Amino acid sequence: MKLTTKGRYAVMAMADLALFKDKGPISLTDISIRQNISLAYLEQIFIKLKQENLVKSVRGAKGGYVLDVPPEEIKISNIISAVDEEIKTLNCKKESKKGCNNKSSKCITHNLWDQLDQHINSFFEKVKLQDLVKKNQTANK
Amino acid sequence: MKLTTKGRYAVMAMADLALFKDKGPISLTDISIRQNISLAYLEQIFIKLKQENLVKSVRGAKGGYVLDVPPEEIKISNIISAVDEEIKTLNCKKESKKGCNNKSSKCITHNLWDQLDQHINSFFEKVKLQDLVKKNQTANK
DNA sequence: TTAATTCAGACTAAAACAGTAGGATTTACA
DNA sequence: TGTAAATCCTACTGTTTTAGTCTGAATTAA
Secondary structure (H helix, E strand, O other): OOOOHHHHHHHHHHHHHHHOHHHOOEOHHHHHHHHOOOHHHHHHHHHHHHHOOOEEEEOOOOOEEEEOOOHHHOEHHHHHHHHOOOOOOOOOHHHHHOOOOOOOOOOOOHHHHHHHHHHHHHHHHHOEHHHHHHHHHHHHO | OOOOHHHHHHHHHHHHHHHOHHHOOEOHHHHHHHHOOOHHHHHHHHHHHHHOOOEEEEOOOOOEEEEOOOHHHOEHHHHHHHHOOOOOOOOOHHHHHOOOOOOOOOOOOHHHHHHHHHHHHHHHHHOEHHHHHHHHHHHHO
16 A cells, blocks of 8 residues: 555545535635645546546536545545555565565565555555544534 | 565565574675675665664674574564664644644544554564564574 | 636656665685 | 675665646536
8 A cells, every 4th residue: 555645635635525525516726725735736636536436526617526425435445546556565576576485585574565565455444434524523514 | 654675675684684593694695695685785774774783793704794682572663664764654744833733624634644654563563573484494494 | 708617638846766886994714 | 914705884876756836628607
């Protein structure tokens, strides 16, 4: 799982959408101001979120974005993998091409890294978008 | 926790040292060949491992490196943090400087990232160098 | 018609990553 | 005492990734 600000921005933006989901389409300008993320960068991010069918767009004035899936059904891992393409921490490609097998001691860390990756993934699999916003919901509704 | 090949190389090299710890100082040339890591790069890595007192060096011909701590007492997290300086996934610095508090919805992902970081850290805290090598020990002793 | 908005793609500065390169120093051993 | 094997030390460097910017087109509510 690659963890960059892009992924974090995506989660922030999605949380923002979830928080204001009853107010119709939310413009990226609004999110940009509230979350302090550059508008142009958000645009890039939302193209990908849309491709993964996490959000729907409404074009033109008064347009914006709306969640296409209820927040309790969106896993954080869905959001991050939507914008950050790669889902692997560090792969053992070089070694595996050369025949990374457990017969030699060459790749004794292989399993470790694999396990970590599963750990991180399962962490983000468990957390739903809804989990993030429910704490803030009372304050903003 | 930053996860780069440097950290992985460090773990691999330390595992190699642990595996051959009864054979006196192990030269980086040997490790370089066995683990297929550039010698010059290993040198850099070992400078740091030495600074953290994870290994001892023996200079001169027939010299090399030896573990300075028994492998059952070395956490993987010790190794990685020794070579990869930074121990945080992604920090919320910008926001925290501007006053990232939970009063606003600005930083709702802050906690999430913090939790993840703890998750990763605790993962590498639990695993000891000894855990990695014991599987290979019979084969190489 | 105009302003607000998404859509699209190219471009870019800066940092991180993954090393190289070159030499100095130390020491076992012949 | 000379030499080869090793660590030590510090710069340098090519490539990729990151985190955007920039420009403009298309769409649509008012």
